[in-house]
Amino acid sequence: MGASGPSSIRSYREDLRGVVGSSATAYGYTLTVWSAGAVLSYTYGPPSPPEVLAFFAGAVAAFALVGVLAFGG
Numbered sequence: 001m002g003a004s005g006p007s008s009i010r011s012y013r014e015d016l017r018g019v020v021g022s023s024a025t026a027y028g029y030t031l032t033v034w035s036a037g038a039v040l041s042y043t044y045g046p047p048s049p050p051e052v053l054a055f056f057a058g059a060v061a062a063f064a065l066v067g068v069l070a071f072g073g
Contacts, residue, residue: 041047
């Protein structure tokens with residue numbers, strides 16, 4: 001079978017498991033935020049551009065704060 005034999009498939013599956021496992025949490029957060037946003041947009045209408053920018057800025061600031069807390073500076 002050459003280079004694409006069973007060991008290559010096994011290596012691919014191991015790498016795939018690693019990628020799926022390490023991205024599952026981020027994917028879950030993405031689905032949660034988008035679903036909540038869809039429900040809120042349906043209920044209250046679409047957000048204005050300043051509201052979108054405020055959400056984005058808050059998310060970036062919160063991520064930066066968690067990074068500072070996690071890595072100590």
